[in-house]
Amino acid sequence: MRWIHGVAVGALSLALAACTTSPTGRSQLTLMSDEQLDQMGAQAFDQYQQxxxxxxxxxxxxxQCVTEAIxxxxxxxxxxxxxxVKVFEDDSANAFALPxxxxxxxxxxxxxxxNQDQLAAVIGHEIGHVLAHHANERASTQSATNLGLSVLSSAAGLEGAGGEQVMAAMGLGAQYGILLPFSRRHESEADVIGLQLMAEAGFDPRASVALWQNMSAAGGGQPPEWMSTHPSHGQRIAGLEAQIPEVLPRFEQARQAGRTPSCGR
Ligand SMILES: [Zn+2]
Known part of the structure; x- marks a missing residue:
């Protein structure tokens, strides 16, 4: 049974080597390389445009103006x-950022x-998902689950191939869909990072609350498709309101430092 032990240790060290820390200090499993994620992002962006x-x-x-400022x-x-940056002719209230x-x-x-501040709340949130490697983490968690099964069923084969073949299997990550909705934990984390990013760029973080109130009113109680796994509007607004006092000083400092974006429409 020695070979099973060898593979288990190998898989464990791979996982440890790929354990990173998100911008809010949460440890996460990220098994794919930045290059793989960037490639998936490019493909998804191409496809969305088609x-x-x-x-x-x-x-x-x-x-473009709001994105550049952030x-x-x-x-x-x-x-x-x-x-x-691209703007798509599509009535659904959707936005995304990709690795x-x-x-x-x-x-x-x-x-x-x-207005620009509400738009910055959305774009900051979406870029927050990218900075926190959420797509990598989502695909890695799914891969690790699948890998756990394949280690049991074909341990000898994997051991012979070493890490490279394991990583090649991870490369199939594109099948998980980089545009899938994120988990609640990812959503809350992207909200926190998004507030920091918008404040840092000189956008008023208080506008995030108004944005979600508008979203709630426009949805008639039904969240848009892209938010189906998102927290409820009420929970989200409460979370944002709790964070705003922490980021307001950053916003004020940014304004004093001359970061006063002007992105009208
Ligand atoms: Zn999100």
Missing amino acids: ERPTVGGAAYRQV VRSLPPQAREGGWQ GGYVGVNTGLLDIAE
Whole structure:
């Protein structure tokens, strides 16, 4: 039975090596490389564009302006390579950001986000998912579950191949769908990071509450499809309200430092 022991230790050390810490200090399992995630992001962004028309004009300029202001305040490694922005002609109130530096906003969301600060709340939240490696963590957790089963059923084969083959199996991560909804834990974490990002960029974090109130009113009690696993509007608003006193000083400092974005529509 020695070979099973060998594989178990191998899988464990792989997991430990891939254990990272999210921006809020939570430890997480991230088995895929940044390159793999960036590639998945690029593919998903391409595919999304093939399925809907993009729009330019004032809507695009506003989304671009808000994204640029947020990206300017990111750590250097997160700014590297720049961020691409697209606005999609689509009535559903959806927005996303993807690893590799992609931001997509539907026109339906722009009907709900009434001003630059509300839009910054959405874009900050979405970029928060990327900074916290949530897509990697989601796919890794699923892979680890699958891997656990395959270690039991074909341990000898995996042992012979070593880590590379295991990582190749992880590369199938694209099948998990990088655009799937996130868990509640990921949502709350992205809310916290999003507030910090918007405040740092000089957007008023209090606008996040108004945004979610609008979202709630527009949905007629029914959350839009992309939020189906999201916390309820009430829980989310309560969470944001609790965090706002902590980020308000950052917002005030940003304004004093001259970070006063002007992204009208
Ligand atoms: Zn989210």
